[in-house]
Amino acid sequence: MTAAPRPLDGIRILDFTHVLAGPFATRTLADMGADVVKVNSVERAVATNDPTHPYYLMWNRSKRALSLNMSNPEARPIARALAEKADVVIDNFSVGVLDRWGIGYDAVSAENEGVVYVQMSGMGEGGPWSKFVTYAPTIHALAGLTQLTGVPGREDIGVGFSYNDHQAGLHGAVAILAALTSRARTGRGQRVDLSQFETGVNFLGPSLLDWFGNARAAAPVGNDLPYDQLAPHGTYLCLPGSGGASAIEDERWVAIACMTNDHWQRLRGLMGTPDWSGAATLETNAGRHAQRTMLDARLSDWTGSQSATTVMERCQAAGVPAGVVQTGIDLMENDPQLAAAPFCQPIESINPAIGQTFADRLPLHFSKTPCDQYSRVREVGEDNAAVLADWLGMSAAEVAAGEADGRLS
Amino acid sequence: MAEQEGALTGIKVLDLTDERGIYGVKLLADLGADVVRPESLGGDPLRARGPHFENSSLWHAYFASNRRFVAMDPETENGQLWLDRMIDATDIVVTCVGAFCVEQANVSAALDRRPSLVVIDLSSFGDSGPWKDYLAPDLVAGALGGAAATTGDVDTPPLKSFGELNFMVSGAYVAIAALSAVLHVKNGGEGQRVGISVHECIASCLEHVLMWYFYEDKLAGASSPQLPRRGSLHWSNAYKVMNAASGSIMVTPAPDFEAQIFWLVEQDAQQDLIDPKYFEPENAPLMIERVMEVLHGWVATKDAETLFHEAQERHAPYGWVLPVDKLASNPQLEARDWWADYPLAEGVIQGPGAPYRFSDTPWEIRATRSSAPAPLEGADPASVLADIGWLAEGDSA
Numbered sequence: 001m002t003a004a005p006r007p008l009d010g011i012r013i014l015d016f017t018h019v020l021a022g023p024f025a026t027r028t029l030a031d032m033g034a035d036v037v038k039v040n041s042v043e044r045a046v047a048t049n050d051p052t053h054p055y056y057l058m059w060n061r062s063k064r065a066l067s068l069n070m071s072n073p074e075a076r077p078i079a080r081a082l083a084e085k086a087d088v089v090i091d092n093f094s095v096g097v098l099d100r101w102g103i104g105y106d107a108v109s110a111e112n113e114g115v116v117y118v119q120m121s122g123m124g125e126g127g128p129w130s131k132f133v134t135y136a137p138t139i140h141a142l143a144g145l146t147q148l149t150g151v152p153g154r155e156d157i158g159v160g161f162s163y164n165d166h167q168a169g170l171h172g173a174v175a176i177l178a179a180l181t182s183r184a185r186t187g188r189g190q191r192v193d194l195s196q197f198e199t200g201v202n203f204l205g206p207s208l209l210d211w212f213g214n215a216r217a218a219a220p221v222g223n224d225l226p227y228d229q230l231a232p233h234g235t236y237l238c239l240p241g242s243g244g245a246s247a248i249e250d251e252r253w254v255a256i257a258c259m260t261n262d263h264w265q266r267l268r269g270l271m272g273t274p275d276w277s278g279a280a281t282l283e284t285n286a287g288r289h290a291q292r293t294m295l296d297a298r299l300s301d302w303t304g305s306q307s308a309t310t311v312m313e314r315c316q317a318a319g320v321p322a323g324v325v326q327t328g329i330d331l332m333e334n335d336p337q338l339a340a341a342p343f344c345q346p347i348e349s350i351n352p353a354i355g356q357t358f359a360d361r362l363p364l365h366f367s368k369t370p371c372d373q374y375s376r377v378r379e380v381g382e383d384n385a386a387v388l389a390d391w392l393g394m395s396a397a398e399v400a401a402g403e404a405d406g407r408l409s
Numbered sequence: 410m411a412e413q414e415g416a417l418t419g420i421k422v423l424d425l426t427d428e429r430g431i432y433g434v435k436l437l438a439d440l441g442a443d444v445v446r447p448e449s450l451g452g453d454p455l456r457a458r459g460p461h462f463e464n465s466s467l468w469h470a471y472f473a474s475n476r477r478f479v480a481m482d483p484e485t486e487n488g489q490l491w492l493d494r495m496i497d498a499t500d501i502v503v504t505c506v507g508a509f510c511v512e513q514a515n516v517s518a519a520l521d522r523r524p525s526l527v528v529i530d531l532s533s534f535g536d537s538g539p540w541k542d543y544l545a546p547d548l549v550a551g552a553l554g555g556a557a558a559t560t561g562d563v564d565t566p567p568l569k570s571f572g573e574l575n576f577m578v579s580g581a582y583v584a585i586a587a588l589s590a591v592l593h594v595k596n597g598g599e600g601q602r603v604g605i606s607v608h609e610c611i612a613s614c615l616e617h618v619l620m621w622y623f624y625e626d627k628l629a630g631a632s633s634p635q636l637p638r639r640g641s642l643h644w645s646n647a648y649k650v651m652n653a654a655s656g657s658i659m660v661t662p663a664p665d666f667e668a669q670i671f672w673l674v675e676q677d678a679q680q681d682l683i684d685p686k687y688f689e690p691e692n693a694p695l696m697i698e699r700v701m702e703v704l705h706g707w708v709a710t711k712d713a714e715t716l717f718h719e720a721q722e723r724h725a726p727y728g729w730v731l732p733v734d735k736l737a738s739n740p741q742l743e744a745r746d747w748w749a750d751y752p753l754a755e756g757v758i759q760g761p762g763a764p765y766r767f768s769d770t771p772w773e774i775r776a777t778r779s780s781a782p783a784p785l786e787g788a789d790p791a792s793v794l795a796d797i798g799w800l801a802e803g804d805s806a
Contacts, residue, residue: 007593020616032589047664054624124766127744133726136616137641137648141659141728144736146641146650148571149560155657155730156650158641159570160560166614170581171436175765177588178440182416182770184595191768198747199764203577205471206460207733209751212759213462217734223548223569227459227468233548235557235566245633253567255552321544323553325567328618328635331555337538343609344619358623363609364586365535368601369593 006033014086022092023059024169030062067381075407092120116179124195136162143200229289238308253325415441416770433583438475483513506532527590535606554611562640617644656713659728
């Protein structure tokens, strides 16, 4: 850990989250210096709760690890004592689990008036769906993101990764920081009920207003913009790469977005001002949009004889927005911006179970409190002694006794 | 009636963003921050973004909620004066490189004068490097950031996510940066600048993409450091949108595969899934593949809505694929009284509610901060700043 100050130094977070959304919220805060104590147990440390699982490795760096067997009622007073010392308590269980453990908001806030208590459940507290079980693909489907991200006539594509998990995590972090800011003014904490479903529906803001105002239901539009008529605006096949594990991995694409008439004129120039491109009907955004199928075919002919990188560089040099459709390999090996940051870095402290692990950096560059050092994921209970000494003043003997009798396991 | 206090009541923000950062300032504004958004005398170009209701941009009504708008020309002496005064009065300045007033905003000098100031500098690619000046609207940002390569199907091009999802990620990071830096000030630290690259923001939120690259050797079934686009099929192979007899549904046997198989057995639809080989731990990938195959045929005979509710009764995380019109009458959103009223020049329209609910300091779309009026209407900088208490002592309105 670096000794340099970070913006959230001194903030204590008791973290009962699991899978992605909750752990991403607390990872973000831990990267900025908060003392995040990740609660796990030997019993629960399976699948994505296993500290050696790649998913766990991705979202739980920079935290300290405490093992608490919450199925043992004798362990719960320790959790209660920790919650009473915490600035933030956060979970993403179904509503009511922490109440059953005796560390619900009412119980904790009675002793800890300043606590910020965040519950990141799928559906929020109350309502006919409050007990529904959700993962990000569930939320994408229910929130309209699956239906709308795709091509006309299909609703089985959707966003190709768990977008809403990341965003629920980021919004959880925003909520925590806002509640802490409020506490700095009032001295009081409060409860935050984050429904990941509502966070997801929120992302369709303009389309929802359009429905209520104009009774127009948004529809999937491929790579077009849903409300603004622009063309060309899409992804175009270029010369293939090589060495991929399958044909689709060798496909190379470039995105080109003509947002203005000027962009189009510049793109025409790059293409050598072919005769067809001079048609008067192509001089306006609306005119090009009406003929976008033809335009896309012509543009594909042009990009198909060049590498994606060449098209991007030529377009950008001419003032036309364009970019390679980058894969994970591109991001890590071919992207000069990310390399210069550096965006990806090996974590200095070696994971004893895994060996070398890696961090993608927090994309926030603080000028006076840099947050560019990350510590490895810790094993279940690895920090029991340190955490319980720091937060509760427990002695090494008390911790050892708890580990021996199974409370701290 | 006095407005209820929001979590960020008392925090002043100067909003010099474009579409890349405007969502972040919305998050601050909707939580009660006092936000001023200058725009040109000709009006903010984002007011032209569709969809529209009569003459109002619904895009702008959503993303520029809860702002005070001032119309000004920063190239004039008076405009520069007011810009300087707003910067001196604010806690946070949020900028997007190239946005209105950013070039004229003397934030470095302001930081020298007032060390508690927080400045957020959002750009597409950061302030250095070979792509620093690249143009990147949402489609291009998503392509270069890695989102498009994993969205789409084998028979479609790589796809952009609907709407503004890429810039909503950079927006969320803007709010996190601003609030973290402000908390640091409240805890006795200094103000500072925080640089944010949209490109890095998008790359940081790709779920399995970087995991696949970092830990390919530890992932069962991974044969390459990347996983190409493949429709809705999740990287785990255990989540997929399937077409039902009516409607579509996201189907998954995870996390309780045995319960899913038992459900199929109940309906005599299990085919060969009770073969003991599928229950051997080393055959887990084979079992997942076969369960998904069987589910395809089974789901095709079902009504999506009915199946969704049956699955949730069994604690299986299925998700009915809903369009916008179905969301508008969703019983969960209705029961939680989720929707909010957005003020427009032409009246009030219902729209999205809070992304989170605070027990003591409500999130709110405030009618007193309409985004609808034309920018020149009541938008003299002096009167606006006086109205919200931004004028320093001795300044004249």
